[in-house]
Amino acid sequence: MSLTLLDVQRIAHLARIRVDAAEAAGYQSQLNGIFGLIEEMQAVDTTDVAPMSHAQDLSQRLRADEVSEPDRRAAFQAVAPQVENGLYLVPKVIE
Amino acid sequence: MTDTIKSLSSLLTEGKTSSVELCQDYLARIERLNPALNAFVTVDAEKTLLDAAAADALRAAGNAGPLTGVPIAHKDIFCAEGWLTTCGSKMLSNFVSPYDAHVIEQFKAAGMPCLGKTNMDEFAMGSSNETSYYGPVRNPWDPSRVPGGSSGGSAAAVAGRLAPAATGTDTGGSIRQPAALTGITGLKPTYGVVSRYGMIAFASSLDQAGPMATTAEDCGLLLNVMAGFDPRDSTSLERGKEDYTRDLNLPLAGLKIGLPREFFGAGLSGDTARAVEEAITQLKKLGAQTVEVGLPNSNLSVAAYYVLAPAEASSNLSRFDGVRYGYRTPEYKDLTEMYEKTRAEGFGSEVKRRIMIGAYVLSHGYYDAYYLQAQKLRRLIAQDFVEAFKQCDVILGPTAPTTAFKLGEKTADPVEMYLSDIYTIAVNLAGLPGMSLPCGFDAQGLPIGLQLIGDYFAEARMLNVAHQYQMASDWHTRAPTL
Numbered sequence: 001m002s003l004t005l006l007d008v009q010r011i012a013h014l015a016r017i018r019v020d021a022a023e024a025a026g027y028q029s030q031l032n033g034i035f036g037l038i039e040e041m042q043a044v045d046t047t048d049v050a051p052m053s054h055a056q057d058l059s060q061r062l063r064a065d066e067v068s069e070p071d072r073r074a075a076f077q078a079v080a081p082q083v084e085n086g087l088y089l090v091p092k093v094i095e
Numbered sequence: 096m097t098d099t100i101k102s103l104s105s106l107l108t109e110g111k112t113s114s115v116e117l118c119q120d121y122l123a124r125i126e127r128l129n130p131a132l133n134a135f136v137t138v139d140a141e142k143t144l145l146d147a148a149a150a151d152a153l154r155a156a157g158n159a160g161p162l163t164g165v166p167i168a169h170k171d172i173f174c175a176e177g178w179l180t181t182c183g184s185k186m187l188s189n190f191v192s193p194y195d196a197h198v199i200e201q202f203k204a205a206g207m208p209c210l211g212k213t214n215m216d217e218f219a220m221g222s223s224n225e226t227s228y229y230g231p232v233r234n235p236w237d238p239s240r241v242p243g244g245s246s247g248g249s250a251a252a253v254a255g256r257l258a259p260a261a262t263g264t265d266t267g268g269s270i271r272q273p274a275a276l277t278g279i280t281g282l283k284p285t286y287g288v289v290s291r292y293g294m295i296a297f298a299s300s301l302d303q304a305g306p307m308a309t310t311a312e313d314c315g316l317l318l319n320v321m322a323g324f325d326p327r328d329s330t331s332l333e334r335g336k337e338d339y340t341r342d343l344n345l346p347l348a349g350l351k352i353g354l355p356r357e358f359f360g361a362g363l364s365g366d367t368a369r370a371v372e373e374a375i376t377q378l379k380k381l382g383a384q385t386v387e388v389g390l391p392n393s394n395l396s397v398a399a400y401y402v403l404a405p406a407e408a409s410s411n412l413s414r415f416d417g418v419r420y421g422y423r424t425p426e427y428k429d430l431t432e433m434y435e436k437t438r439a440e441g442f443g444s445e446v447k448r449r450i451m452i453g454a455y456v457l458s459h460g461y462y463d464a465y466y467l468q469a470q471k472l473r474r475l476i477a478q479d480f481v482e483a484f485k486q487c488d489v490i491l492g493p494t495a496p497t498t499a500f501k502l503g504e505k506t507a508d509p510v511e512m513y514l515s516d517i518y519t520i521a522v523n524l525a526g527l528p529g530m531s532l533p534c535g536f537d538a539q540g541l542p543i544g545l546q547l548i549g550d551y552f553a554e555a556r557m558l559n560v561a562h563q564y565q566m567a568s569d570w571h572t573r574a575p576t577l
Contacts (some may be wrong), residue, residue, distance in 0.1 A: 008246035008451075015409060015454040016416070017447055030448055031455075040398040041468050044475070051470035052477060054300050054330070055286035056527020061329055069369050075193040081423035087419050091430045 003031055100165045100259050107154065107164045110291040114147035114154070114164030118208055125211065125257045126562035128577055131269055132233045134242075134251040136171050137179045138211040146208030153206050162316060165207030168247050168258035170406050171212040172219055173304075174293040175199045178209070182295045183217040183227040183245075184339045184440035187421045196260060196293025197325045198304050203274060205320045210258050214248030215445045218412065219269055219297045222515040223247050225506055226445040233502075235575040236541055240499040243273030243515070250277040254542075255577055260308040260317055262571035264294060266301045267400055268519025274307055275494035275544020278533045280561065281307040281572060282314045285552050286526035287332035289318075290325030299330070301400075301523045310571055311532060311561035315340035318554060334552075342559040347380030347505075349559065353487030357389040358518055364497045370535030370543040371493050374564065378491075381563055388483040388490065392475040399476065399511055402456050402469035403524070406445075409453025415441060446507060477525040484550045489560055493518055494531040494544035518546060528554045532561050533570040542570070 003011075005021075008028045012019040016032060073086060082089040098106075106112045117188040122140050129135050143166065174180050174192035181187045195203065202209070224232040225490065232247040234240040242251040246263030249285040250273035253261050258392040263270040265283035276279030282305045296302060298401025306317035308510075318339045325331045352375070375385060406417035417423035417437035424436035440452070456465035472544035483490060495515055505512040527548055534545035547566075549557035565571050 003455075009456075011451045011455045011458075014458060015447075015450045016413075016431070016434040016438055017442070017450065018432075018439035019447075027448065027451065030509055031451060034401060034448070034513075037510050037513065037572075038398050038401055038465065041140060041395060041402070041472055042372035042464070044392075044395065044468075044472060044495035046468060046475070047443065047473050049471040051467055053470055054523075055477075056330070056332070057333075058287075058330065058503060061326070063326065072193065076419075079190055079420045081417055081421075090418055091427065091433055093430055 003028055003035065098259055100162060100308060101310070103165045103259055106305065113145060114150040114166070116147050117164065117209065118143050118166050119212055121258060127253055128257055130289055131238060132235060132255055132257070133230050134214055134232050134248040134255065134257055135168070135211045136181055136183070136214050136229050136248070138321050139178070141178070143208050143210055150206040150208055157558050160205050162320065164208070164380040165259065166208045166210045167202060168210040168213050168249060168252050168261040169199065170215055170246050170262050170264060172215060172264055172295045173199050173262060174295070175209065175212070175530060176210055180212065181229070182219070183229060184442065184446070185228045185414045185422055188228065188375050190421050191500060194293060197290035197327065198321055201320050201323070207320070213252055213261055216245035216247065217446050218295065218408070219245040219264055219266055220408070220445050220449055222268070222272055222512050223505065224248065224273070224499070225502065226443055228443060231246040231432050231502055232504060234499045236278065237499065237577055238514050240501055240541070241276065243276035243495070243499065245269040247273050248306065249280060250274055250281070251275070253279045253307050253309060253426055254575065256574055257273050260306060260313055262304060264295050264302055264304045265306045265523065266404060267523050268516035269548060270305050270307060271519050271544070272516055274494050274531040276499040276542065277574060278542025279309055280311050280314055280530065280532045280571070281305065282530040282554070282558070283522070283528060284318060284322065284554055285528045287330050288554070289321045289326040290323070290324055290331045292327040298413060300407060301404060311530070311558050311565055312340065312343055313344060315528065315558045331554040337555070339555050339558060342555045343562040346382060347378065347560065350383040350489070351487040352378060352383050352385045353388035353560050354385050355388050355393070355483065355490060355492055355549040357393050357494030361495060362496050362517070363539070364537070366537035367493050367497065367543050371545055373380050374534040374545050375491065376509055376566060377567055381567060390479040390483060390521065392472065392479050393521045395472050396524055397467040397517055398473040400520045400524060401452065402465050403473065405449040405453035406457050406466055407453070408452045409457065412446070412450055417441070445509070459461060473524045475540040480525045480527060489553070489557055491546040492546050495545040498537045498539070498541035498543055522548055527551060528557060530557055530561060532565065533573070537571055543551060
């Protein structure tokens with residue numbers, strides 16, 4: 001497998017990371033190197049192997065549907081880039 | 096100053112020193128040595144001394160626990176209320192945490208003052224501490240060399256005696272590999288033993304916090320503080336409290352040590368192989384027996400890891416978008432541009448590479464070939480350990496294939512850097528506990544690490560083996576001249 005420059009730009013957009021043309025070439029060669037390492041996996045027959053998503057076979061713990069957190073909105077919004085009247089400000093999304 | 100936290104605790108109990116005095120000594124050493132080592136991102140003497148005074152007051156009132164007043168440094172991946180918490184990234188270069196991680200709460204409850212926040216690879220992605228936005232950490236044994244990573248600041252701080260102990264996190268070797276490269280003792284517990292609440296997430300199915308110190312005994316004492324059930328981490332295990340130091344003094348007679356043949360093959364440096372062999376001889380003298388075991392799928396662990404960890408990272412790091420905390424690009428036209436520029440400017444290149452790998456392997460049409468295949472290999476790798484532990488009590492081998500390498504030596508080729516973790520990654524994939532302890536020096540005077548791998552929840556047994564080895568050797572007492 002080999003990623004093209006177009007692939008790199010597509011992945012970068014999926015990941016919401018701006019990559020300019022000059023950087024894309026660098027990432028292309030590095031990512032292809034890493035995928036070269038990853039390709040070793042394909043040589044193994046895993047037909048009847050159950051995928052392992054986690055170190056322990058746990059089921060998700062549930063809790064009562066009750067308010068458990070205190071209101072710390074002011075403290076949490078104090079570290080936000082831009083807030084107003086308790087709301088996070090972002091550029092206009094809907095025209 | 097080669098004090099263990101055990102010895103510092105005794106000094107405090109006997110009234111021979113105070114927490115304030117201890118913290119002042121360490122802060123002075125940090126002030127003198129940190130400019131050259133760059134082990135700390137943030138030091139705040141005023142805060143540390145307030146913690147220390149509070150610890151001394153607790154002791155005066157007769158309310159001290161065993162470690163009250165003993166200072167500790169924290170990896171900058173742990174959110175600590177009122178402390179800058181950067182995770183080694185420009186993205187969080189302005190983030191003063193509004194809350195404490197569970198691990199931080201536990202150390203506060205034990206009355207242990209915070210000496211500062213230690214440098215690390217950005218978002219814990221790296222094996223040399225060279226990806227930090229705050230610059231590389233230098234190895235105290237040789238400043239032209241790396242301390243390993245990602246917990247490189249914690250490792251260098253303990254190795255240089257800038258702190259008696261520090262916290263670390265280990266996703267693919269990030270406690271054990273830097274411990275090996277700096278000649279200290281570090282332990283990664285069984286997955287789920289220490290809560291990940293407030294520990295900035297890299298790969299959630301692999302991340303686990305643990306102690307870094309000069310001795311196995313200290314690691315046991317620190318794990319007693321760190322471990323425990325926390326309902327705020329959905330993967331925290333509901334297990335009773337245990338004393339991880341309970342078996343330290345058991346004799347090793349009858350201990351069966353498994354030696355995986357795959358860990359002693361090509362790629363292992365001669366000096367490291369020799370030091371590990373000598374450690375095995377020493378353990379045999381203490382009554383241990385060895386048995387050869389096989390981990391036939393471990394050669395696939397690096398490949399599987401570089402699918403799974405980036406996949407989880409791409410999801411976890413999507414939260415850094417310039418909206419709720421951290422860095423936001425100064426100029427943008429619309430929301431997409433704000434996201435893309437914020438992330439392009441806020442993340443360094445290793446983090447971007449891993450996010451992109453993750454986004455790709457999870458994308459439509461590639462999921463089965465990469466992510467699912469890696470999860471299946473993870474099962475095979477974990478099963479190898481289950482089989483091996485039928486024949487032995489602990490598994491032993493080298494922690495890293497070489498001793499500390501030069502700054503810049505592996506930065507041009509990510510794949511070469513990734514292979515630094517070839518002996519540690521399988522342990523994370525399986526979720527097993529592992530540790531590294533010093534077992535000698537190479538021809539250039541650089542420390543060599545011995546890795547022990549325990550069965551699930553066998554931390555106490557592993558610490559027993561390490562402690563008995565340290566009672567019969569003195570590698571862990573060697574400190575660099577600074």
